Amino acid sequence: MRGLVIALLLALVAPLSAKADVVEVAGVKYDTVNEVAGQKLQLNGAGIRYKAIFKIYTAGLYTVTKQNTPEAVLGSTTAKRLHIVALRDLPGNDLGKLFTKGIEENSTREEFAKSINGVLRISEMFAAKKELMKGEDFAVDWIPGTGAVVTVNGKVQGAPIPEPEFYASLLRIWLGKAPADYQLKDALLGLKPTR
Structure with a gap:
């Protein structure tokens, strides 16, 4: 009888602990721990x-350790991942243009020049x-x-982009002085609860 009670308790607790390993945002699940090039x-x-x-x-x-300022994230030389999931169909040309515009708005002329290959x-x-269809993702x-490695729907897209300036400039789209969305900036820095 005692074994049955323990088994039932474990069955009830297991789903709760599994949910703690995932954060859900607008129906998209993000694992709380991920791995990039063998680093957690x-x-x-x-x-x-x-x-x-x-x-x-x-x-x-x-990130390797929690960072709550743009300077800390951008100044870190350790592994990082930015993972985006489309909630609606997004034309590829528009995404490319928005990335270029976001990098230009958040970079100095010198930073942009060093990032141009990646841009x-x-x-x-x-x-x-x-088109990036609803539900598709890129990281x-x-x-x-090695550099910046881009994947679309889990498939690597070409050779790595070696310039660290490119990756920092890319992150500034969301973490810079003129971010794409101020609420998203706070959320990525862990300063605001997700919805």
Whole structure:
């Protein structure tokens, strides 16, 4: 009888602990721990990108240790991951243009010049994709010694982008002085609860 009670208690507790390993944002599940190039990363924060009242995508930022300022995230040379999931169909050309605009608005002229190789590559990737459909995702990992590795729906897109300036410039789209969405910036920095 005691064994049956223990088994029932474990069955009740197991689903609760499994849920604690995932953060859900607008129906998208982000694991609280992820791995990039053999290094364990934790979910720094996750949130929703809104345009007017419309939900456009969710984003999750993974770092080695929790960071709650843009300077700390951008200054860290350890592995990182930015993971985005589309909540509606997004034209690839528009994504490429928005990334370029976001990088330009949040970078100095010198930073942008050092990032141009990566900016052109990521714009070409999304132009070739044509459309990121609702539910599809992409991630950009920073792997020290390798560079930025872009995956779309889990498939690596071309060779790594080696310039660290590109990855920092890319993150500034969400964490810079003129972020794509101020609420999302706070959410990625873990300063605001996710919805």
